[in-house]
Amino acid sequence: MTVLLAATAAGLFGIGTYLVLQRKLSRIIIGIALLSHGANVLMVGSGRRGRAPIVGSGDAESLADPLPQALALTSIVISFGVTALLLALAYRSWLLTSDDEVQDDLEDERIAHRGAPDDDLAGSDELAEIEGDPTGEEVEP
Amino acid sequence: MTALVTLPILLPLVGAALSILFGRSRRVQRTIALSTLTAVLGMAVALLVEVDRHGPVSVQAGGWPAPVGITLIADRFSAIMLVVASVMLLSVLVYAIGQPGAERNHVGFQSIYLVLAAGVAAAFLTGDLFNLFVSIEMMLTASYVLITLGGRLEQVRSGMTYIVISLLASVLFVAMLAFVYASTGTVNMADLAGKVGDLPPGLRSALAVLMLVVFGIKAAIFPLFFWLPDSYPTAPSPVTAIFAGLLTKVGVYAIIRTQTLLFPADSRPTTLLLVLAGATMLVGVLGAIAQGDVKRILSFQIVSHIGYMIMGLGLFTVGGLAAAVLYTVHHIVAKTGLFLSGGLIEHAGGSSRLTRLGGMVRTAPVLAVLFLVPALSLIGLPPFSGFVAKFALVDAASERSSYGVMAVALVVSLLTMYSLMKIWISVFWSPATEPAPAGAAGRDRAAEPLGGPLLMVAPTVVLAALTVAIGLAAGPLYDLSLRAAADLLEPSAYLEVVRG
Amino acid sequence: MIVLLLAHLVAGLGLVAVGGRAGRRAVLVGALAPAATLAWLALQAGRVLDGEVVSESLAWVPELGLDVDLRLDGFAALFVALVSGIGVLVFLYAGRYLRAGGEGQGRLLGLLVLFSGSMLGLVLADDLVVLFGFWELTSLTSFLLIGNDHTSARARTAALQALLVTGAGGLAMLGGFVLIGQATGGGTYRLSEVLASPPGGTPVTVGLVLVLVGAFTKSAQYPFHSWLPGAMVAPTPVSAYLHSATMVKAGVYLIGRFAPAFTGVWVWRPLVVGVGLVTMLCAGLRALRQHDLKLILAYGTISQLGFMVVMFGLGTAETVVDACELVLAHALFKAALFMVVGIVDRQAGSRDIRLLRRPGPGWGPTLAVLLVSAGSMAGFPLLFGFVAKEDAFAGLEPGSFAYAGLVLAPIVAASMLTVAYSLRLVWGVLGRDGDGLDTTAARTAAPPATSPSTTAPAGSGPAPAPRASFLAPAAVLAGLTLLFGAVPALIDGVISAAGESLTAAAEPVHLAVWHGWNLPLLLSALVLGGGAVLFMARRAVDRVLALGHHLPSGGQGYLAVLRTLNVVADRTTAVVQTGSLPVYAGVILTTAALLTTGALVLGDGWPGWPTLVGSAGHVAVCVALLVTAGAAAAVRRRFSAALLLGATGYAMAGLFVVQGGADLALTQVAIETLTTVLFVLVLRRLPDRFERRSGPAVRFVRLVAALSVAVMVFTVALTAGGNRVAEPVSSEMVERSLPDAGGRNVVNVILVDFRGLDTMSEITVLAAAAIGSVALARAGRRPRSSGAPERVPPPAPEGRRLERLVVIDVAVRLVFSAVIVGSIYLLFVGHNQPGGGFVGGIVAGAAVALRYVAGGIDDVRNLSRAHAWTVLGAGLLLAALTVLAPVVLGAAPLESTVLETDLPLLGHLKVTTALPFDVGVYLVVLGLLLMVFESFGDDPHLVTTPVDADEVEGPAESRPEAPVEVRAS
Amino acid sequence: MITAGYVMLALAGIGFGYRLLAGPSLTDRVVGLDGLLIVGVSVVVLRAMQTGEGAFLPAAVVVTLVGFVSTAVVARFIEGRGR
Amino acid sequence: MRQSAGLAVLLVTIWVLAWGSLSWANVLSGVVVAAALLAVVPDVRRASHPPTVRPLPAARLALRVLRDVAVSNLQLAREVVTRGSGVATGVVRVPLAGCSDETVTIVASLVALTPGTMPVEVEQGPTVMYVHVLHLDDPERVRRAIWSLRDQVVHAFGTPEAIAEVARVKAESLAGAGP
């Protein structure tokens, strides 16, 4: 792993992170794609570089490490599948809302902005009553 | 033996493929799925018996020896998880078939469900870190599809959260794998177990922490859990139930597996784990208390109870790990059961909001019992499964003088009770304070004396009975957990069987 | 004993299930289990009174020291007698109190039996954890009993409070048990062993406090008392049984068990005695202000429990024996009093002393029972309560232990209160207050807790007298009070056995009515006199007590705690659970970055700076990567961003080239193109621009998160890269690729052979993603009208379909089949050259994309009779079977064979069994792409109106179903 | 000679890259991207000529194909928007 | 059937080229692949008319295209240096009677490669091409150049009917009727 590769991966991760923290799903998808690129840079960078690992095209020492390549390839293909799914989600979002904005969870917002819990399970009224604590005024007319 | 370790992964895959091909007939699809999962359950049980008697069983995929080929391996811990997972998968499938509605009729449901089953099994059985990644991806992709099946607006919203966060975890996973390979030149877990120890301490603990974060996102531990309560409740009930039971547990499994197997004792993030465990328990249960919807309360409780499992791991004693294993088993059963009864409540009452439900102890007494049993188990009341598991945890914490986390565990137990009783009181006792939404599927009481279709009620009953059974048979189960925990802390047999 | 517990369980569950239909017989069934227990106890009586112990054990979780150890000794026997004896009576009483067939009665009786069993288990348990278990079960059954009338908001509220308070105490107690159990040498939870050799140390001290908290909550001691008055909303049989005679004594029971062993611990006596005394006094005072008969009794119970707590808590040989007497006396008179109050309530229709009128004729026996029991409560001579109180005073005589006087004085004072509220109770039942006080004020006040139905409305003349069978159970109890009061020696044996089983120091007792002229007698007289005076001056007393109304009460404390809890829960959740994806993502990524970097920095292992750059090519592609990535992030238009992302992807391919990854570069190029295509297909629907530029603060936070992640990646990457500790395992792969796996292209051999399982999972991911995309994109389309699957959608209005362009049409037709052939070539060449199933499939997908460009989705659909789903399924099946087949044959999954043969004309042929696997991969990838076009590629006019997903159901089961969801008509 | 080729292609790459980044229209970016792909393929071919390593040539062939695919798709669907 | 055979030959050729060596194994497998493709994707069978290639006109066309391309690039070099000075763009309508789908595609492609012109629209029935021209001084000159290109293409690849049609149109235009 050269400094350049590490820095490139870091840069991709940084930019990807910046994009993932946005509200438009299409930007988020781009961010995730960049993060995946960053991870794959790390992956291929984790093995030796060299000639394409095809037996017979050079001595074994000069070949690039094939394993990280295979792993990166797998991860690339998986990312592709999931990206397709995410795009389907954006498409669905467009069908329903004509946009791909990531909306906040309504229930969370409701809880965050309500004054008090909806239900008084503690039953403050009932409790005062059944505890049998008559006020002084009740005794004397 | 080869078959026992491999077929639980391969059969669902073949089943999924057949299910795709037989897309024209739901009946055939259901037969495929039911028979596949039944077979998997049988094999899982056989595997557990075998592993418990004779130690870990491993297979090298393709016949290639260990670091070259992928290792599939079952030890007691993975076999236990596989058995429990198979039971859940089968029960929830039956429930899903019994549930009226569009989702279960979707042409893709059965095949995706089988993919999920394969992913879960593969995650439990793999002995290779990269294959673990791929297995989890398989499970997650299936879950992405299941959680958005139906395509309603709130599903799209929560699906975005769920998928994006999961993808971030996946990206970090790949980065972590790259770091692991860069420093050790291998991704085979048994191979890594020998090599990670040679790494400098800083790198070692950085890898340990990164793994914890990666799997912690999936396991929903604090502060990585936020996605869960927002996304689970929007899915169809059976989907939520199987997610609640299995998905986070795969994360927990991975945390326990990697932290015990890969890292030498001196680089285990004990304090970090215990702090996170406590925070997870507490924040999760507070979230549950704040909610006003059955499924959301139950979802937050998942988070809270993940804390217990992490706590057991964080103790890094045989007792603690055994408790964590037992707790995980208990939690899977009880929580899945609760979500199933939550689905029945929704079916019977037309909503899952507390304010819209009420008086069901009279209108649906069977549901009351079906809710109460797993609820009491989750609270930790004897003789249900949760009691022994929770006690084992507290006992282990006390043994190790980890009083802080022990206190949190006890307090959270109480708060769990409060949040569950909130459901009990609102749904079963008090009258509804809000009318049910217009057009809500109010069920025909006369037609459904059980409170729901038979195929929905039956699996719920089975899980409720199971949580009682686990409680009653806790002795042998705890012994098994102890053996599993001992294996985890002293994995020599595991390593031997892989290295040959 | 276990059989008895099981009998309770079975009877209880049976009654809950079908008791509602059993009518009055249900009561008798309910009484069976306690009756059997009583019979069993009678059989064991001889041995137990001789000081023997009857024990039974059932292994449960031996490794945790968790076994169902049951142990019947004298003390337990006393409680078993109470639980089962009063249990039988309560069931008989309930038979008259409850209206037959009322809603929830089967449930109520069943729960009572379950409670009875739990209580029995509690007092018999010799394992602390099992004891805790039964303890919680009593809390739970109490909860369900209090809330049994679920339509009443008060019942629900009270039930929850009781559950939370006692549940909290129970958990504290469990913590205490664990601390104590762990402190014993062997880590035992066996109660008798713990008490035999009590451990010490700080954890034990803390543990004891926790255990006491549990006991205090259960026995309604201040400040945890307020749930008990609330619990009075339960039907009177429940109050009589749980909330006076048995369950509330569980805490007292526990203190009694623990006291002799742990009085030496410094915290024990001050805490127990202090709390007990405060409770005695405060609850006594509160009792004086109640108008509801049940509440008078409830506060009386709290006060008396305080008394018992003090006596047991002192833990001397003498006081524990006295306390045992108190337990018995209290159970007898308080259960009877509750029953009488229940009778009054039922017959007169009210329990409010301001509303009750003088009882009419025929009430004589009832009043007799009342007088006997209340007298016992007040400590009137010749009644058992007197005997017990005398002995208690004697046990507290100054000099019997340190500061005994300090304890005695408040107890005497509290006893006066007891006398006063006993009188108030009697006076109330007699209807004397009903004449004197302003009844209108009472009527307008909140209605007192009355049972849901009464035989007669209040105030409509004298109430009818109860039937004899209604009164009988209470009469039995009153009779015992009289009997033991007159001839206390009858129970010498019971009390002695109980005392001796608690502490070896206890000596056999001889109960007597008359001990001569001594201090206790004097005190008794003083108490009776003082109490009478207090009652006489009740108006004045009430006015004084009313001043204390504003003092914080236990109930307010509970409310405050609960409210705070809810507020804290809300606030925490509002902060943590913002519901906003960007926040979640930010927290997660930053956490990952900070924790990991932190761990790295705290340890050491910096390997020094490695090589700066690999080659000039590296510099070029890395610069390209970063610049295009940055631009993709910066542009504000969706299409431009997608194009720049594509450029980044091509730069990645460049990087793979310079690193030496041929297959990787190939795959990357192909995938990147298709990703761009998909992006365009989706983005064409979406608005042109990204709107809403966020504020500087938000952007700053994003920047910080991005930076922290980048720093983490950079540092860990360099540290990991510079610390390679072993030769990579891939060298062996390179060696074995050709000779053992029959392929030159090592990457491909890894993908389809060495690590074929990864690939299997990966194509499964693709299949799932494909299904998911179709499901999402096509969900909620209106069902096709006819069942027959149509391949071609109905023609769209002119001008709205994708326009056919002659140039591209011709070019695509020329290119398409050539590209497909090329893709098949790539598939087959893969094992030896760059290529393989993935790349082949993707290139085939590119060809499909060309068809799409030419003629839209119709052209794609018309390509072949083979449906996209079939392609996908067949591919997955082929791959899975290739993995599976060797397993069936007894080999490892995916184990492959190299087939080599020389054929005439064709020459040397070499095929590995990995080939069908790769074909499966090809098909899955192609299937995915076909389905993706199916998802996004619809002509715009078909989907311009957003569809409401909810209104559409999926195709019905009976109709023939097409694999692809229906499309709009 | 090959080195001269590399230099020219590098300069061309800078030019196309500038157009890709600067736009301003979508067509300009497509032009830039297509140009960059051509540069990339050319570099790979030059490298193959230089080193004799043919492993990356399939990638070059595929680029010529898929470059067309993406251009065609973009071209078909950018109507109504130009940036 | 004839179309299929022609396509199959093309596909086998590509297959053999891809493998890089002419062997029985490659040819036979190519036949299998081509047959399989035609069977599974029947749609490709109706792909196009069988290509008619007349060697001599085709060679002439090739020469002309080579010349055009050379000119085109030189012209471009000049413009690059002069920064497109004197650019006067315009769009010209060029009716192309007698062109089939295939030939009009070839014409359009060649127009794209030849100096200063770029087709921006091709319409069918009647066939009309709109060409974007960098230096438009005389639209007629552009039209004439493209027509001559069309003639050559049709002579090289078109059907006899197309050649006749082209000849007829040419005669009409010479007669001044205009296309």
Place this chain on the structure above:
Amino acid sequence: MGQALALAGSLLTLLAAVGVVRFTDALSRMHALTKASTVGLVLVLLGGALTVDNANDKTSLLLAGALQLLTMPVGANLMSRATYRARGIPSTVDTIDELAEHLDAARDEAG
């Protein structure tokens, strides 16, 4: 020979790049790219095919060249059409625009 062809191809690509940078409107840049780089790349591919040893590599390069010749002009055609029609891109037509007239006429007819 091969190397010379490759060098010429590279030069043409550079030429295209300069045109793409310097021309002032999108359609003109389209001209520059299509003309120079199609030929440029084909030359490079030819040069490669003449130089490399492996027969398979040679045929690959030839196939790539054929593909490029076939697709690049078609792509350019498509792209120009889209550019001309795209609302967001100003197509500076300095002199006559017969397509615009045609489109207007068609629009009038429809409206």
